Amino acid sequence: MKIKLIHEVRAVKSKQELANIIKAQRISERVLQDVLQKLKTGVTEIAAAKFVTDGFAKYLPAQAGGTPILAFPPIVAFGKNTANIHHEPGSSKLKKGNIIMFDFGCTVNHYCSDMTRTYFWGEPPAKQKKIYLAVLEAQNRALKKIQTGERRAKVIDNVARKFLSSKFKNNFKHGLGHGVGTVIHEWPNFKPKSEDIIPTGCVMTIEPGLYFKGFWGIRIEDMVLITKKSCKNLTNVAKDLNSAIL
Ligand SMILES: [Mn+2]
DSSP states (O other), rough: OOOOOOOHHHHOOOHHHHHHHHHHHHHHHHHHHHHHHOOTTTOOOHHHHHHHHHHHHHHHHHHHGGOOOEEEOOEEEEGGGSSTTOOOOOOOBBBTTTTEEEOOOOTTTTOOOOEEEEEEESSOOHHHHHHHHHHHHHHHHHHHHHHOOBBBHHHHHHHHHHHTTTTTTTOOSSSSSEEEESSSSSEEEETTTTOOOOOOOOOOEOOOOETTTTTTTEBEEEEEEEEESSSSEEEOSOHHHHHHBO
């Protein structure tokens, strides 16, 4: 029998580990709903990021040993900043017609959650709608591929990548997703050259995005549990186009 390496062992979550990840995700979802309620034209990214951290402070029970509540510093981006994959919240103010991107997660008993949602502050132009729907379709295609039993990371990545690059060349600038556990990015990885085989019982993100530097970007990220023959989406936030228009 092949001896498993530590990254392979920890990729597969026990019931308790999974319960922590799901709890972290549910708290993130409550925080997102609150943040959306608080958004107003003129609010800065820094102020909106504080809505996020304040929300986590409110909903997360005190954790033993001072476990940090954030899985990673929240990404809050408005307008052209959404084209920057790792944008740090700044002094940009929310304006009518902006795209808004939230990428955040928290930890419960050291286990992380991760989610990205993109919103439109007012009715978006046709091009932005088209690209939002393309990103969503890329995510759905990857999910469907996993549901056929495909477990080769690069094949799953390629399904989303091929679909997007056939329409928008070179605008999907990162891997399709990553494992989530006690750290926010862990083995395995959906990447074009990944040799990883995704094991049953691991939690992965599926996060296609398209980015147009100087203009805007759109990313949609869900967390899924890889099951024996399919997968289970652990993210419970609407992502249809209508729900994305605020
Ligand atoms: Mn992620």
